[in-house]
Amino acid sequence: MAAVGVSTPRRDSEPKVRGTTRFAADAPVAGLLHARLVLAHEAHAMISEIRREAALALEGVVAVLTAADLPLVATGRGRQYEPLAREEVIYAGQPVAMVVAESEARAEDGAELVEVELEPLEPVLDLEAAGRPGAPRARVTGLDDADGSDLGDAHATVSAAGVGQEEELSENVLDTARLSNGDVDAALAGSHVVVSGRFTTPWMYQGYLEPQTATAWLDPDGRLTIWSATQATFSTRDALARLFGLPGERVRVASTPLGGAFGGKLMIIDPLVAAAAVVLRRPVRLVMTRSEDMAAANPAGAEMLSLELGADADGNLTGIRTRVLVDRGATDDFGVESIAAMLSCGSYRWAAHELTALGIATNRVTFGAYRAPTAPPAAFAVESLLDELAGRLEIDPLELRLRNVAGEGDRSPAGPPFPIFGARDCLERLRDHPRWSARGELPDGEGIGVALGWWPGGYEPAAAACRLDADGNLTVITGAADMSGVETGFATIAAEAFGIDPERIRVVTADTSSAPYAGMSGGSKVTYTVGRAVERAAIEARERLFEVASQELEIAPEDLEIVDGAVRPAGVPAKGLAIDELASRILQFGSPHPPVEGHGRVSQPQAPQSAAHLSHVRVDRDTGAVTVLAHVVAQDVGRALNPALVEGQMRGGTVQGLGWALLEQLVHDGHGQLTTGTFVDYAMPTAGTVPAIDTEIVEVPVPEGPYGAKGVGEAPVVAVAGAVANAIAAATGGVRVRELPMTPERVWRALAAHPRPGGAPDRAPQSL
Numbered sequence: 001m002a003a004v005g006v007s008t009p010r011r012d013s014e015p016k017v018r019g020t021t022r023f024a025a026d027a028p029v030a031g032l033l034h035a036r037l038v039l040a041h042e043a044h045a046m047i048s049e050i051r052r053e054a055a056l057a058l059e060g061v062v063a064v065l066t067a068a069d070l071p072l073v074a075t076g077r078g079r080q081y082e083p084l085a086r087e088e089v090i091y092a093g094q095p096v097a098m099v100v101a102e103s104e105a106r107a108e109d110g111a112e113l114v115e116v117e118l119e120p121l122e123p124v125l126d127l128e129a130a131g132r133p134g135a136p137r138a139r140v141t142g143l144d145d146a147d148g149s150d151l152g153d154a155h156a157t158v159s160a161a162g163v164g165q166e167e168e169l170s171e172n173v174l175d176t177a178r179l180s181n182g183d184v185d186a187a188l189a190g191s192h193v194v195v196s197g198r199f200t201t202p203w204m205y206q207g208y209l210e211p212q213t214a215t216a217w218l219d220p221d222g223r224l225t226i227w228s229a230t231q232a233t234f235s236t237r238d239a240l241a242r243l244f245g246l247p248g249e250r251v252r253v254a255s256t257p258l259g260g261a262f263g264g265k266l267m268i269i270d271p272l273v274a275a276a277a278v279v280l281r282r283p284v285r286l287v288m289t290r291s292e293d294m295a296a297a298n299p300a301g302a303e304m305l306s307l308e309l310g311a312d313a314d315g316n317l318t319g320i321r322t323r324v325l326v327d328r329g330a331t332d333d334f335g336v337e338s339i340a341a342m343l344s345c346g347s348y349r350w351a352a353h354e355l356t357a358l359g360i361a362t363n364r365v366t367f368g369a370y371r372a373p374t375a376p377p378a379a380f381a382v383e384s385l386l387d388e389l390a391g392r393l394e395i396d397p398l399e400l401r402l403r404n405v406a407g408e409g410d411r412s413p414a415g416p417p418f419p420i421f422g423a424r425d426c427l428e429r430l431r432d433h434p435r436w437s438a439r440g441e442l443p444d445g446e447g448i449g450v451a452l453g454w455w456p457g458g459y460e461p462a463a464a465a466c467r468l469d470a471d472g473n474l475t476v477i478t479g480a481a482d483m484s485g486v487e488t489g490f491a492t493i494a495a496e497a498f499g500i501d502p503e504r505i506r507v508v509t510a511d512t513s514s515a516p517y518a519g520m521s522g523g524s525k526v527t528y529t530v531g532r533a534v535e536r537a538a539i540e541a542r543e544r545l546f547e548v549a550s551q552e553l554e555i556a557p558e559d560l561e562i563v564d565g566a567v568r569p570a571g572v573p574a575k576g577l578a579i580d581e582l583a584s585r586i587l588q589f590g591s592p593h594p595p596v597e598g599h600g601r602v603s604q605p606q607a608p609q610s611a612a613h614l615s616h617v618r619v620d621r622d623t624g625a626v627t628v629l630a631h632v633v634a635q636d637v638g639r640a641l642n643p644a645l646v647e648g649q650m651r652g653g654t655v656q657g658l659g660w661a662l663l664e665q666l667v668h669d670g671h672g673q674l675t676t677g678t679f680v681d682y683a684m685p686t687a688g689t690v691p692a693i694d695t696e697i698v699e700v701p702v703p704e705g706p707y708g709a710k711g712v713g714e715a716p717v718v719a720v721a722g723a724v725a726n727a728i729a730a731a732t733g734g735v736r737v738r739e740l741p742m743t744p745e746r747v748w749r750a751l752a753a754h755p756r757p758g759g760a761p762d763r764a765p766q767s768l
């Protein structure tokens, strides 16, 4: 029985393509009401009045709710505590009221009739200025609420000290983190070459197909039930119970199939629909429109990164000092400073480092997680400078990375040593790739660049159960939201562990009232943790089945095997008993056998992931347009349980990375208004702009992972922009763009500021 390592299609593909998947918006609920939000039209203002009479007069409008109407009992600084603005508006697009009506159309009409009177305040929009002492505050009311949420830990867990007393900062600075080791000043002073640079990256939208959606109702016994497009069933349940002051078992959360999430779907609208259902005692659904989702949901924040780093004459990295300013937007939702600091030096061995990150509040939406949060900006910065360092040292850029890349046992930037880590193997795979060898033979205007990215991965305990049914099929039950095809992976794991064909495994995502515990689907850890629990559960079920078969066949369990759907004495096919026959003997009146079930529980160590990219671009010197001609991603996946799905993640991450590199940005104007709030203005990669992507699966098995597997979702997005930036420099004789996305205008300006010397052909830095 070999299920592991075989490519099979995702189980959710066909229903999604056929349109039969039941998403959160498709829950059939009798008596359903529809909600529509009223969004603030100023970025910073005091609310002087909300007039709801006209909306309420509209037939079909059931209620217009404002912050005071929501039955929330808990306070805190995260957005969940304030799903509607109280007295102060802190970003354009912030929900200030919610209209609930008998139809979506009525709710929308009602929302247009709600009059919100605002008294504008100066918006705080300049990220750097906002952090300086004496800066005007992005928020002036409600500052004494309890501590921020711990959502940051959901994606990756890092501990770091903060910036101490030595630096005066404004009150907009929500949090700081500093990781240091050794004497950076001395290391830089003693370096043969030192390079530095300042990089900026924009607000980024996850671009999932399904907008934020949830449906909530009260069961007849008063239990609050939510069907939600959420990445996290249990933490949503616990958060809602806390918000409404209910015992956990009075809230039931079901995660519906996700139409993409990428980190963005966590407690954004659940409190709103739940509150409306509690107040109105009727089922309520909210589906954000695309523009509402872009303006008011959960995009990743802009960043400014300043780095200075050096190497000795032999190309050994010496010291690095970084300072990352993270635009946290208006509410203190997702603390990313530790991870932003840690990632800012890449996965290399530095003799000394000082890594600082500051999270700064501004009057823009709110920083949300997006696939390896803060990692793409970090890799763009540090990988650009490493290439420059290689050029100055006249060392091949891949060789420089290979000389310094961290491996198992090396100190990680946060302190503890790296566990098994395949970054070197990824770099070696690129070094041996024909596209890298051919980099010296490119036509004028083309270049090849490489970059390395890593992601520490999250960790969270997980459990899973499985049950042998009367038809001889195995049902696997978890509480993990399926964001990325993990159910297909669970089937592969259970099939391998139990010993039957994957087609005989059914996978069920249960709601919080009955599911074994599972953490959030995020941090690239579901297959690694929940999958491991599935493996254990299936192994236990197999043992139980052997106990039964041992009695039926009168042979010791250790002499049994499962082959072709039958339990048999090892090597004696004629004596086999089909599993469905056994199962039906077990599950009947008068059966002497207990049901065959298994339960697996795990708590696993962190398993960091890495991916290296090679990008081949052509730069048009007249327009600044960059065309990606070819792209290679080499990723350490531990073990590819289902290579087709792994390659899908590698391609998807690379494509999103190309969006970071060349196309996407949420632009807020000088008043804090979003000017790219539709898919017409927000440029995402499309089939026409994406080249053929060559996926190189690297397998460095993780001992704790199911069959050696580790997470694969986040690593492939990290270093794409860095590789493209290095390719642009290679194509243009060293022209550097330090701002994402690298639009034609920015590339053209950089080219203009750095004319080609004497019209000589460009020379790629790696061919020096």
Ligand code: MOS
Pocket: 154, 155, 156, 231, 262, 263, 264, 369, 370, 371, 372, 373, 521, 522, 523, 524
């Ligand atoms: Mo999160 S970006 O879903 O780990």
